[in-house]
Amino acid sequence: MTELPEDHLLDTGLHLEGEVRQQLSDSARWSRFIAIAVFAACGAALLFGLVVGENISRSYRRISGFGEVFSLFGDAGFVAAVLIVAAAVVTVYYFLYNFSRKIKSALETESTAELNAGLRSLKIFFIITTVFALIALLNTLYRMIQQQ
Amino acid sequence: MENNTSSIFNFNMDEESRSLLSSISLWANINAIAGLVSAALTVSFFVVTLVRLSRLGGSASDLMGLMIIWPLISLMVSLAVNIILLQAASNIRKGIDTSSQEYFETGITKLAVYFRIVGIVTIVVIVFVVLAFLFSVLAMRGTGF
Numbered sequence: 001m002t003e004l005p006e007d008h009l010l011d012t013g014l015h016l017e018g019e020v021r022q023q024l025s026d027s028a029r030w031s032r033f034i035a036i037a038v039f040a041a042c043g044a045a046l047l048f049g050l051v052v053g054e055n056i057s058r059s060y061r062r063i064s065g066f067g068e069v070f071s072l073f074g075d076a077g078f079v080a081a082v083l084i085v086a087a088a089v090v091t092v093y094y095f096l097y098n099f100s101r102k103i104k105s106a107l108e109t110e111s112t113a114e115l116n117a118g119l120r121s122l123k124i125f126f127i128i129t130t131v132f133a134l135i136a137l138l139n140t141l142y143r144m145i146q147q148q
Numbered sequence: 149m150e151n152n153t154s155s156i157f158n159f160n161m162d163e164e165s166r167s168l169l170s171s172i173s174l175w176a177n178i179n180a181i182a183g184l185v186s187a188a189l190t191v192s193f194f195v196v197t198l199v200r201l202s203r204l205g206g207s208a209s210d211l212m213g214l215m216i217i218w219p220l221i222s223l224m225v226s227l228a229v230n231i232i233l234l235q236a237a238s239n240i241r242k243g244i245d246t247s248s249q250e251y252f253e254t255g256i257t258k259l260a261v262y263f264r265i266v267g268i269v270t271i272v273v274i275v276f277v278v279l280a281f282l283f284s285v286l287a288m289r290g291t292g293f
Contacts, residue, residue, distance in 0.1 A: 014160070014161050014166075014243060014244070014247060014249055014252045015160055015249060016160065016161065019253050019256075019257065020252065020253050020256050023253075023256045023257045023259070023260040024256060024260070026260040026263070026264065027256070027259055027260045027263045030260070030263035030264050030266070030267040031263050031267075033267050033270070034263065034266055034267050034270050037270045037271075037274060038270075041274070041277075112160070112161065112162055112165065115161070115165060116162070116164050116165055116168060119165060119168035119169060119172065120168055122168075122172055123168055123171045123172050123175065126172055126175035126176050126179055127175050129179055130175050130178050130179040130182065133179055133182040133183055133186065134178075134182050136182075136186055137182050137185055137186045137189070140186055140189045140190055140193065141189065143193065144189065144192075144193050147193070147196070147197075
């Protein structure tokens, strides 16, 4: 009887077993929660925008030049801004939700295709959030330079 | 028994999974570094602003204690989240590059911890927002708005 080589994973690739499965399942559960919380927050922000949006737009226009941005869309400027931001955020977090859904399905059906679909969604999620993080970083730098 | 064995050895990653994980680790790495740099810049920007405010007079410095706590908490959370994401990314990358199950397992575990912390932060933020909303509604009613 021949003994298995110490690291037989070199031949067969990395395994999705035991601890890895458990942690992937945990990631899927938390990422699902995060995505649903963000969807709910966007819904609440939209509702808030619809209820008090016009008043906020008018107030901004009265007290500062910032309202000019909103006035491009008339009195519904604030609602439009909230709608655009919410749509962008929901799109980003849809990918996280999709990651959660596909990974859960992959673990249940042991399908590599589903696993890859989930990983693809996570990759897109990280790409978009990284771009946003870099924009935020540039914005902070710009503000710092302006203050000097 | 036979099912168990086949379930372990059939559900493996193919070349596409490896490539996707490699991309994920790359982007997660950049994301974490950007987050860490951003946190450092925000704090230094905040400190500079506080110093300028304190030069203006006493009223600003009264609020300083309260004003320092919030960014400090944000900084600590941001540091923890981004360091864990950085560790997850580098371990996944090492696992993929060297076909080491140990590194891969550590990376996936760190990724799960990352999502867990972000989830807990989300819960805390939801609680704060709901409380702030309730307080502002009560305050508006109190002033007859």
